[in-house]
Amino acid sequence: MRQSAAKRIITPRLQAGYVVYLREAERAPSTINKYKRSIARLAEWLNGRPATKEEVLTWKHRLAEQGMSPSSVNSAIAAANGFFRYAGWYDLQTRYLRVQRKAFRDSSRDLTLEEYRALGRQAYKVGDIPVALAMETIASTGIRVSELAYITVEVVRAGRADISLKGKIRVIMLPLRLKEKLQDYCNTRGIHSGQVIVDEDGLQYSRRRLWGRMKCISAGAGVDPSKAFPHNLRHLFAITFYQASGDIVKLADVLGHSSVETTRIYLAASGEEHRRTLDGLGLVL
Structure with a gap:
């Protein structure tokens, strides 16, 4: 070369x-x-x-x-x-820009739990079941859009997936309720093997394709379209998982991060949370 x-x-x-x-x-x-x-x-x-x-x-x-x-x-x-x-x-080769880690994040584009549920309800309402299941799978397991390909009939039966990415293998467990919903979907659609969640053409969802469908659904759900993108589902999982477990190392493993520092980006406090912390210090006379 x-x-x-x-x-x-x-x-x-x-x-x-x-x-x-x-x-x-x-x-x-x-x-x-x-x-x-x-x-x-x-x-x-x-x-x-x-x-x-x-x-x-x-x-x-x-x-x-x-x-x-x-x-x-x-x-x-x-x-x-x-x-x-x-x-x-x-x-x-050139050096990266030096970026100081922010003390808090801008939460204006975060997808709240209620907004996520509203998107899901709207997807079911308009009959876009694959998109609803794709959103639920990402939000409840923390996988990437590209990793939906690992959710096969065989994986649904087993309740766990071995995901290989960047030379690493991590195990993802399916919540029982998600497993049941995916099994029902397979039975209803006559899916006996292979990938479960595909688009109307039988193709794997790309990030752009799923993003487009989420934006379409957001209007009827009353959700700001700027919040309706797939990575926000993974971010919602990270925040919710950490609030429940408090284990950032385990969260990094589940998300497939090589460094805990990457996971910390997901968990930075919002500006409002940071302000409440400052207010609680009691240092204003």
Whole structure:
């Protein structure tokens, strides 16, 4: 993959090879698609110019100047650094933006338990049973949208799933009520093997597809559409699980996080919770 510095052009062939490289590394489909888009945008920005350290640094600063959030910029950098390693352009790798962990999070886009239930009721009301079950499965187990593929008839019968991702295997238990609902669904639909929760075309739900359906349902549910996205279901699971168990290490294992620090992001107190803590200190005379 090595090219001389003068020939470091991000070609379509290199981009296609990078996608194969990511698949062989067993990266999640959503990550592969995100990195693919980031490299395509980097190539478009270079517009045929060779990739140099100066160009990469300029690109990084431009992303920040365009108003992208630090986490989005760092995601693009991760995609670029991975591509540079794949291409053998190790000297082009660049540092991430330094982001101080927030003392509290903006809870304005959090999905509350009542809002989640309203979405579920509306999905059942309009007959969108697969979406309702997809939401319930993610919210009650903490799995990712891409991991719905592991919820098969065989897994439902066993009540547990062995999920393999990024070279790690973790066990996910199905709540008894969820197991019963999925079994009833299989019996009603005549599903005897394979994946249980698929869209109307029999295809696995992508994050974008499920997101679109949740937004459609949100209007009838009286839920702000900006809150109706799949990752909010996983976030709701994390908050609820931690409130019940107080075990952040176990939560990290259930969510499939490599680091507890990642899990801490999910559990940061909201601004209102932080204010109540400050009020309780009694330090205002």
